[in-house]
Amino acid sequence: MKKYLAQAAVAALAVGFATETMAEEWNVSLWGKRRAFTEHVEKLAELVSEKTGGEFTLNISYGGLSKNRENLDGISIGAFEMAQFCAGYHRDKNPSITVLELPFLGVNTLEEEVAVSHAVYDHPAVQADLARWNAKLLMTSPMPQYNIVGTGEARDELAEFEGMRVRATGGIGQAFSAVGAVPTSVTATEAYNAMESGVVDTVAFAQHAHFAFRTIDQATWWTANLNPGTVNCPIVVNTDAYEGLSDAHREALDSSVDEAIAHYLANYGELLNKWDSVLAEKGVQKVELAESEINKFRDVAAGPIRDKWIADMTAQGLPAQELYDLVVSTLEAKRAE
Template structure:
């Protein structure tokens, strides 16, 4: 069953903010949100969320983003919520799939989610699926919003692959489902830490890397070495979720809970706009470097679907069934939500 959640997307596919400028009266509340790294694209939605909340309440409700892993190791953020160490956190199911197996369906390759607006709609609805809510509740967690990540693409050095056969033997830094996907077409996936990516590509240790497009490639300057990059390949994306302590959320006065729902569309819009501006700048860089664009043909896509995608989907369904979940129902909902989002 498709879970209906209104996000406030306009007819043109852009997220429309519904947050009001009027002050929301209420008590003093401060949440600490545990995350890692520095401020970056993936956190822009939550930065906007925090700013809107503070502005609407005149600073009475504060969501303080704690970067650098100062509150918890990234892999232990759900554990921290469970014991009440902080009030909110970001986590990525890929880091510990067994903790939130239902959410890992959003990481499957070749889902029909081609842009960030569609991803926001699908994630926002699926995160409120009763199965997902129950899964999160076991960790004392309640979904605030998705930390949107763009689709992954591959950027590489050397001769650009023109067909499925040309991927044979290419050494690519690609993990998770994307790594499995690339392996199915003959590539050799390997795990290279992001800070070592440039040197590995320069020395020929790898032929290419799968990264969120475009910002991650530019951030690590891989475009300076690369000769080609894939385009609109729908490899998939990494899901990361911003959650609140269920106990802390339920303790909020009703007007603050309502405010959270009101500011989310504007937060998603800010994040998407940030990515769009970054992409425009980076695309110019890639053009200036003369990077060739590589697209999978329809025949290639059919082969990939048969050889890798459908088997990976089937394996995911079987794994969830073995855990006592209805894997097919969960996958069907994701696909139905994507279809609905793509037609609206």
């Protein structure tokens, strides 16, 4: 009898170890708070848990694991398994994906942004670039074209941008610099204080971020049609962690990306639908620049910044022209669907 009890105990213990081995927990490093910009990660966590019966869970942290500018470093050393970052925060660490932050690329919708981002992410040179940080690109965080909010008298002519201190990163910052503005790359979480203290006159964000980081609460005006570009913010996973997943867990993760993105797009669409009513409620003037002013901006910023990017990235050994052409051809193909 004792023999059978001992065997049963060992078997139960083995089952327990097997169950424990099958369970998978990943830590995910985001920042700020839950908002439209993070809804695809929240949905991804929900879907992965559902598909694996709770055996694979994503523990999402908003700033508790790392600073937003250090998320790629955290991924590289395996401090956490998944993270979000923005290319413009450290252009030297992810030069290949900065093609997606070039000004005036002509991307008009979130769906187009998803298409061009994922096409670039799939390019072997881009994957090799991020592999230096032990990072695998999983999905984008599509954002609409940035526009600026400001205080004081509205600026509706390009000449009024001269000397304007603007919170803007990446290619958007370069574009503003080209017309005489003074860009600063304070992080999203620092933008409100920078605006309040007068460190910046204006802040360039997508709509969700003007909500989430409360810059809209200080604004007296907002540019409705400047649309100089956007920021590219991928979700990446630690390569070792990804390769260490069981086949079932990896399939659960990969197969959930498209649905997570679809959820993000639907949620962001609802936010955009209520944007005008929020402006009216807060008494924020909607400024529309004349098409001639926008054309001036495009002439000064688009071509020269693109050409310099291609030259600089080619010198670094990247297939820069090929990456830029990929964006253009993907955009054309998406519009032809």
